[in-house]
Amino acid sequence: xxxxxxxxxxxxxxxxxxxxxxxxxxxxxxxxxxxxxxxxxxxxxxxxxxxxxxxxxxxxxxxxxxxxxxxxxxxxxxxxxxxxxxxxxxxxxxxxxxxxxxxxxxxxxxxxxxxxxxxxxxxxxxxxxxxxxxxxxxxxxxxxxxxxxxxxxxxxxxxxxxxxxxxxxxxxxxxxxxxxxxxxxxxxxxxxxxxxxxxxxxxxxxxxxxxxxxxxxxxxxxxxxxxxxxxxxxxxxxxxxxxxxxxxxxxxxxxxxxxxxxxxxxxxxxxxxxxxxxxxxxxxxxxxxxxxxxxxxxxxxxxxxxxxxxxxxxxxxxxxxxxxxxxxxxxxxxxxxxxxxxxxxxxxxxxxxxxxxxxxxxxxxxxxxx
Ligand code: OSB
Ligand code: MG
Numbered sequence: 001x002x003x004x005x006x007x008x009x010x011x012x013x014x015x016x017x018x019x020x021x022x023x024x025x026x027x028x029x030x031x032x033x034x035x036x037x038x039x040x041x042x043x044x045x046x047x048x049x050x051x052x053x054x055x056x057x058x059x060x061x062x063x064x065x066x067x068x069x070x071x072x073x074x075x076x077x078x079x080x081x082x083x084x085x086x087x088x089x090x091x092x093x094x095x096x097x098x099x100x101x102x103x104x105x106x107x108x109x110x111x112x113x114x115x116x117x118x119x120x121x122x123x124x125x126x127x128x129x130x131x132x133x134x135x136x137x138x139x140x141x142x143x144x145x146x147x148x149x150x151x152x153x154x155x156x157x158x159x160x161x162x163x164x165x166x167x168x169x170x171x172x173x174x175x176x177x178x179x180x181x182x183x184x185x186x187x188x189x190x191x192x193x194x195x196x197x198x199x200x201x202x203x204x205x206x207x208x209x210x211x212x213x214x215x216x217x218x219x220x221x222x223x224x225x226x227x228x229x230x231x232x233x234x235x236x237x238x239x240x241x242x243x244x245x246x247x248x249x250x251x252x253x254x255x256x257x258x259x260x261x262x263x264x265x266x267x268x269x270x271x272x273x274x275x276x277x278x279x280x281x282x283x284x285x286x287x288x289x290x291x292x293x294x295x296x297x298x299x300x301x302x303x304x305x306x307x308x309x310x311x312x313x314x315x316x317x318x319x320x321x322x323x324x325x326x327x328x329x330x331x332x333x334x335x336x337x338x339x340x341x342x343x344x345x346x347x348x349x350x351x352x353x354x355x356x357x358x359x360x361x362x363x364x365x366x367x368x369x370x
Pocket of ligand 2: 193242263292
């Protein structure tokens with residue numbers, strides 16, 4: 001895959017409402033966009049999901065920028081990648097970690113490939129489904145009543161799954177209020193973003209009474225062994241997010257029985273090759289997967305929607321429509337959700353949405369061409 005130019009840029013998009021999780025709060029999304037030009041007039045786009053602060057992953061937007069400029073783009077330059085599937089092994093050979101930065105190059109190359117083959121990104125990845133059921137990830141609210149109010153609205157919007165962020169001190173009372181208001185039929189999950197330890201085991205056991213679809217990443221961000229111990233003790237299926245950073249970690253998870261569900265975010269695992277491999281592995285083991293989100297703009301969302309069209313993404317993904325996050329997105333048309341809580345997988349070649357370059361230029365605060 002010949003790449004003539006790689007352009008890194010940072011844009012800043014204010015979130016419509018602050019997003020609070022156990023490990024931090026975000027008001028504004030600083031976003032690293034990648035643009036790759038193939039010399040034949042085609043442009044591949046991707047979005048690096050690394051955030052401003054290292055409170056979800058050790059990576060940040062600034063470390064990703066450094067890694068891309070200093071090591072990753074140069075590594076691609078010196079190698080002979082024939083296909084996007086060749087890219088992650090090349091990058092992994094010389095650079096440890098930095099999976100979000102690696103994913104950004106890899107995913108832009110998948111976009112290029114789909115354009116070259118005149119197919120949708122979803123078809124290029126092997127996707128089969130035409131509509132993806134959507135869930136919403138709800139940040140920690142000031143009190144349980146505020147959470148119930150939010151969820152009332154989200155149910156009217158059509159969301160198929162409600163995921164509530166929790167942390168010690170903002171867990172039982174919140175989940176109790178939600179079950180009280182909406183009953184046990186509401187498809188409800190909780191995401192702790194690593195806020196608990198095994199010392200909290202009695203509390204975590206008590207969550208079984210809430211009949212959650214899953215408890216996402218209760219323990220440390222890179223842990224598998226303690227999650228396996230916890231999964232033995234609780235009835236609620238554990239879903240791992242932060243801990244699954246590669247295909248090998250997913251294999252370890254299955255070997256150790258650390259969880260029963262996997263949240264796949266392509267950025268976290270080094271891109272689409274690893275995401276597809278994890279999807280396939282989980283499918284062989286009867287483990288359902290779903291596509292997580294990182295408050296992406298419309299470009300990252302296009303990649304997530306395409307990935308989520310693979311058959312074993314059988315649980316609604318955190319793929320909310322553009323208006324959930326932004327006053328105005330950077331793609332046209334913006335991402336929307338149907339009344340019955342689904343997003344359509346585009347069938348047009350490439351991302352299926354147009355990148356709004358004028359708007360992106362206006363939002364750009366930093367740009368570097370390599
Ligand atoms: O843990 O899934 C998470 C956002 C930022 C960092 C971590 C997570 C999240 C979300 C947001 O839950 C999901 C979305 O993009 O709507
Ligand atoms: Mg999560």
